[in-house]
Amino acid sequence: MQNNIIKELKNRIELSEKPLIITHYNPDGDAIGSILAFYHYLVKKGKNPFMVSPNDYPEFLHWMPGNENVTVYKRNTGTVTNAIRDADLIIALDFNNFERTEGLEKYLNESKAVKVMIDHHPDPSDFADIAISDIQYSSTAEMVYHVIESLGDEDLIDKNIAECIYCGIMTDTGSFNYNSSNPYTYLVVSKLVGFGIDKDRIYWNVYDNFSADRMRLLGYCLHKKMEVFPEYHAAIISITKDELKEFNFAPGDSEGFVNLPLSIKNIRFTAIFIERDKQIKISFRSKGNFSVNKFAEENFNGGGHKNASGGYSYVSLDETLKKFRELLPKYQTELQNAL
Incomplete structure (x- = not known):
């Protein structure tokens, strides 16, 4: 300094x-x-x-x-x-x-x-x-x-x-x-x-200070809401407003969810999409040289660090997920060479 x-x-x-x-x-x-x-x-x-x-x-x-x-x-x-x-x-x-x-x-x-x-x-x-x-x-x-x-x-x-x-x-x-x-x-x-x-x-x-509802939400997300794209070394989780309500969502309950799919073999890029009243809140994580900061800046009104970043989408959750899936082929080579 x-x-x-x-x-x-x-x-x-x-x-x-x-x-x-x-x-x-x-x-x-x-x-x-x-x-x-x-x-x-x-x-x-x-x-x-x-x-x-x-x-x-x-x-x-x-x-x-x-x-x-x-x-x-x-x-x-x-x-x-x-x-x-x-x-x-x-x-x-x-x-x-x-x-x-x-x-x-x-x-x-x-x-x-x-x-x-x-x-x-x-x-x-x-x-x-x-x-x-x-x-x-x-x-x-x-x-x-x-x-x-x-x-x-x-x-x-x-x-x-x-x-x-x-x-x-x-x-x-x-x-x-x-x-x-x-x-x-x-x-x-x-x-x-x-x-x-x-x-x-x-x-x-x-x-180690979460509610039982949060643990149930985590299990539900991993079982029902996780998508894996092995050809792109990527995985995502998405949560709707109704699902947040069903599990009595409180601030911080989704903390760490985005990291969990990175423990799947060969997964190098993960994201979680959470539906809010006026926007979709997104968190990104990665391993190696794949920059989620750059990905968020280029595509989802966001930014952050190379391996941990965030962003927002102002269209519906379905449209946001569709956009993400359609972007993956563009980054396939980068993701293959990330490690």
Whole structure:
């Protein structure tokens, strides 16, 4: 990280009286872990930060220390818009375009606050006065650790901060199964363990904390809704709105579903399509050199990382699935040579 950027960030934090921390719509473990870690850090710096999540997030992330201090925009619209208006420092974590906040971009763009971006996704927009953007990191949470370290405040990291950072790294790497080949990631993890975190308990809190309905939905999807395309080394799962209702779907219930078909022999590319009221939410995963980031950008209004990405479709679920199936022959050679 460039010294001049870190120096400017340090100065802005010291001067700030009303810092605000925000993450993206539909936040995941990395997003929530990152904002909570930075929240605890700013509190230890003597600040009173205001945390924002654009919408609700999975209950299996609510265990993290400080969760009760996150304000959800969808349930507190006036409070959040006033906080954005009054903020003198806005720290955007785990996203690089205000459009990712889905409804707050107008208020964020109009804010006179100094804007900071800390993010590991490609193709950042230019909204930030201070931009720390690097796709080489496993997660934004890992970046948060490095930022605090670079600010000379590693001594302020405690067990609470370490737990939040570890959760972010763990979830954004699929428990270190992808996007986690940088030795620095494991150096950070070793330091986090040194703060006394219980990594097994963190895993249980996230991955062994689902409802019976979610388990039934998983079984149904694997048995009834998975399609395998062996000639293209691909597999998909699709879920309709009616099926979500039938299984009492709650935010986060489909977490990890998209990864499961990758365990089928010779499958290198997977996707899950979930029908919402106004759109189809899509997640993509891959092995090897097949870039789902590129695939999502080219075909499904999305993006992300090489092996883990997302997108949206604004036509019906049937039309979306038809489009996906028709695209597969175009990528057959890439998929055959992915490993």
